[in-house]
Amino acid sequence: MSDELLTATGIEVTYGTTRGLMGKPGGGHKVLHGVDISIRRGETVGIVGESGSGKTTLGRALLRLVNSSAGTIRFDGTDITHLSEPRMRPLRRRMQMIFQDPMASLNPRHTIRRILVEPLRLHGLAADAKTAERRVSAILERVTLPAACLDRNPHELSGGQRQRVGIARAALLEPDFVLADEIVSGLDVSTQAQVLNLLKELSADLGLSMAFISHDLSVIRAICNRVYVMRHGQVVDEGPCDRVFAAPASAYTRMLLDAIPLPEVDPEWLGRRMESEDAA
Template identity: 70%
Template sequence: MSEPLLSATGIKVTYGAGARLFGGRKPGNTVLHGVDVEIAAGETIGIVGESGSGKTTLGRALLRLVDVEDGRIRFDGRDITDLADAEMRPLRRRMQMIFQDPMASLNPRHSIGRILTEPLMLHGLAGTREEARSQAAAMLQRVSLPAELLQRSPHELSGGQRQRIGIARAALLKPDFVLADEIVSGLDVSTQAQVLNLLKDLSREMGLAMAFISHDLSVIRAVCDRVYVLQFGRIVEHGPCAAVFDEPKSAYTRTLLDAIPLPEIDPGWLDREPGEAA
C-alpha cells in the first residue's frame, strides 16, 4: 500500500506551557493528545467535533502552523515535524489553507488582483506581473467570478464571493493538499452548496488531497471520503463516512448525530459533472 501524502502520528499540542517568572514551569493546556491522521493523494477527509474539541488546532498542526510537543508529521514521504521556517518555505505552496473568515485572511488594503498575483510571483509561478494577472483572471472565471473583480477590494464583495477568492488564491498555487476550516459556516444554504460543489470539482480536476473541518455533519457526509471524530483532543472514531454515520461505534459520535440531524442530501449534488452549474 502506498504511503499517505500527509500523515500525523501521536500528535500532541499544548498551549501556554513554559517557564514561570520566579522559577518552575507552567503546565499549559494540552489540546491534542496523541492524535493519528492520514490523508491519501486525491482523498478528502472530514474532521468533526464540538467547539473546543481541537479540530482547528489539528488542522494547523498538519500545516506546521503550530508546533507539536510530541509526535511526527510526514508530507510526501518527508518528515516535516522539526523543519525550520526556511526549510518549510518551499513546501508552503504545496500545502494551502482556506480560512473560515475570508475578510480576516484577505488584506483589506489590497485589490483582489494584488491578493491573487503576489503569491504567484512569490512562488515563481509567473514570470511577469502580466502573466500573473492573466492566470488570476482565468482562475476567477474558473470559480465563476468575473475578471472585473481584480480591480475591486475585499469589502466590495459578498461573503460568497470572498470565499471564492480564498479558494482561487489557494488553487492558483497548484497545491497537493488543501485544508478547509469551516469555510461555509457563515454562508446561506444556497451559497454553501455552490462553494462545496466548486471545491469538489477543483479537487477532482487537480487531484487534491483535502481536509475539511466542519461542525456540520451533513457537509462532511456530502463532500468527504472518510471522517475523523474528535472529542477533547482525541480521535474517538474514524472510518468511511457512510460507515461512521450509518453505524457509529462511539457514544460520542451517536450524540453528535442525535444533536445535529443529517438532512437528506440531493443525490444530484454529488453526481454532477465537473463545471456543471449548481
C-alpha cells in the first residue's frame, strides 16, 4: 500500500470554456496552472494563499467537485480524474468536505438530528434508526454539543456550533480524506481555537488525511505537517511547515509571513488559548 493517499499532478482548471471552430476548446479563464500536490495517509497538509490564489479551486478539484482541464488526480491508487459520477459515488463517502459557511451547507429546513442521521442510513453505515441515533449521540459528545441541539434547526445554533455540526457530519461517515475550507475564518479567536483543537483530535483518533485551506499562516502552523503556498494558480513554495516558515523559498511566502499581525509566527498560540479558556 502506498504511503500517499491523494496525489495530483499537473492540475489545470479553466472556467467558462467555450467551443470554437472544429469543436476545439476556446476562451475561458484558467485558474490553476499545472499544480502538483500530494497528501500522505494520516497527514494534515495546509494550502495557503491570498484570495484569488486558486486554493479553493484546487481543493474542489481534488474532490472532483470541479473538473480538471488537464492533469491527473489519484485517490488511494485509483485515477479519478475523469471517473464517471456513478463510479465516483462509492468514493464520495471516503472524501468529505467541511465548508467555510456552515449555514450554506446545512439544510435550513432540517433538524440537526435529520442532517446527521440521514447520511448514515444513505451510505449504509447504520443498520437501523436506533443504531444511527446511537452513533449520532456519540459524535455529538465528541464535538461537545449538547443533545438538545438535535431537535434544533441550523439557524438556532451559533456559528461555532454549526461548524461543529459540519465536522460531526464529515466524521460520522468514517472518511479517509477531509477537505476543510477556511472553516474558522468567520469565528472569534477563542471559538477558532476550540474548533481547531477538535479537528486535530478527531484527525489523530480517526487517522484522517486532511487538506486545510486557509489564508492564515498562524492557523496553518498550528495544525499542519506540511504546507503548499499558492499564488496566481501556481504553487510557489512547499514543504514541512517548520522549513517553510523558517526559510521560505519564495519572496511571496516571506510577504505573507510579514503580514501576520504578530512579531513572529507562534506555533503554541492554539494550546495557550485553550488553556486560558479552560481556566476561565
